[in-house]
Amino acid sequence: MVENKNIDHCPVELTALILGKKWVPTIIFSLKDIELRLGELQRLLGCSKKILIEQLNILVLHKIVENRKVYKGNTVESYYTLTDCGKELLPILKDMKSFGCKFEENIKK
Numbered sequence: 001m002v003e004n005k006n007i008d009h010c011p012v013e014l015t016a017l018i019l020g021k022k023w024v025p026t027i028i029f030s031l032k033d034i035e036l037r038l039g040e041l042q043r044l045l046g047c048s049k050k051i052l053i054e055q056l057n058i059l060v061l062h063k064i065v066e067n068r069k070v071y072k073g074n075t076v077e078s079y080y081t082l083t084d085c086g087k088e089l090l091p092i093l094k095d096m097k098s099f100g101c102k103f104e105e106n107i108k109k
Contacts, residue, residue, distance in 0.1 A: 015092065018062065023047055023055050025096070028082065028089055031065065035081040056080060064089065 009017065019025055023045065030036065030044055042052050059065035064086040068079045082090075 015089075018064070019089070019092070019096075021055060021058070023051060024059065025093055027052075027055060027059065028064065028086055029093055031080060031082045031086070032090055035068070035079045038078050038080070041080060059086070 019028075026045055027041070030041060036044070038049070038052070038056075041056075042049055045052065056065060056067070060067050062085075063083050066081050066083050068081065070077045070079065
């Protein structure tokens, strides 16, 4: 999480700071085309509920993910989706995947 909005980061460092958190790239990529509830996202990723909630809260705070709450009687369901800002990260993640595949091939040679 970026603690202070006045921090003077270079744009690449700031992007790496956001994407470098455990599960964040996977969360963003999982929400690329769909809105998911917390339980659905947890089953898809296979991470602990505590960690997932922590990371989602950070992503919501930074307006990368939106949390839409639906009230049904006495229960509240949270639905998570990417914001426009979050969607801007998708090409970066695709480029990272492409680089990772090429890099993996090179180190196996």
